Amino acid sequence: MPSDDPQLNNLIRECSDTIAEVYEACVASQPNFGVSSDSFTESVTDSVSKFLCSGQENPPSADEVREFVRSIRSDDLFLAIACAEGNERAWWEFDHQHRGYLERISRHLASTDLSAQEVIDLVYVELYGTRVVDGVRMSKFATYSGKGSIRGWLRTVIWHALVDLHRASHDEVSLDGMTENVGEGYTHSTFKNKDLGGEDQMIDHLAHEKYRKATLDSIRTSFSSLDDHEKLLLLYYHSEGLKLREIARLAESPGSPLRDWFQRRSAAREKDPSARIHESTIMRWLDKTYKLILERFCSELSGKHGLKQEEIDVCLELATRDLADPDIYRNLASNAG
């Protein structure tokens, strides 16, 4: 069934030679999966719509669509389509290739009160699909786009199955509470209360509030001035507690935009694009970014809020004391709103 978007349908028609080429290669590799050219094209069209059209200002060019079609994990997608359609050989192949992996992930993630076997059963049921809409069985496989590996996709399916099982067994529980019991979890480091020499009696409450508001406003503005890559990496590091090697892992794939982005910031890596992005690269990037934000922060405090150097030091000192009470930022933010 073609898409509702006529522009997308035209693009797909324009790229039909590339889609046919990829489809033929899949059929040659797995002739017994029974996937028709139409269902393959429909699935590719959904993937193009999702990644190249949705949330984008401009529609993609035909060349971009061709590049996208060549970039998808066509063998994995072909397998997923066949499994969604209930092809027995495809299911056998899936079981042969991925069941061991699925079991290892489930055993790794399942805690003492969650049985790994329960998770595996639930995942198989979801993959097969028990809900029928307009006579069509809704298999989870139909949500796989081929953009990532099928194993990466399976990890998210298992993770979500685990969340569902945990919620079912613990009534309502927050995501944070759940992840403390699943896998590594994430921990908030405790705020340190630095002893900076006691209260300065010369600064009264109103002055404190003024400095706090200026500090919050300037942090917010300097952080907002970063591009999304930078913001996300800082949030991963500080808010989610990801380790440097975990962030480096994000930039490991040769086609990753994060990898390109780090490379553009390093002359040495531009010369050798295949060089690994190490934890030290991330650390250096973090150091540079802290300096950049601090410069912008100080310039906001002096420019927009008209504070002198001594007052900026007061802001830093007050903010450091406030680390013992992180709610102060939340309260200030809600008052400002």
Added chain:
Amino acid sequence: MNNKGIDRDELFREILSAYLRSDIAAIEFEDRDHLDGDTIAAFVEGNLSEREARPVNSHLVDCSFCRHRSAELIRLDLEFAEESAKAPEAKPAPTKVSDVLSGILGKILGAGEGAVFAHQEDETKEEEDRKDDRGESE
């Protein structure tokens, strides 16, 4: 008032870190769609192009729910990459999938759903038998 020897860069890092952990840096997308698992999986593996990653990055900056899910999957991805590097995976002997599914579905939903799969399998077998009769090889 000065910082009494405490490194200003270090102080600022702690302040920034507290700000980022306080969740006021992010806007919860309470009434908007979250990223689906397929998109997060592709992002975590670094398989999205610049164009494809742009709206995902932007969403993850603003949506702490999706960012948290993606962070968990990044951890899992690395743990399993390291584990696979240590010990190569032993593939289990494949079982008859229809039996596995029939068992699971029967256990969870009763016999009906399992029967659906078994019926589909019968159709596949019948088709194969017809091919054999016609002398077609695979």
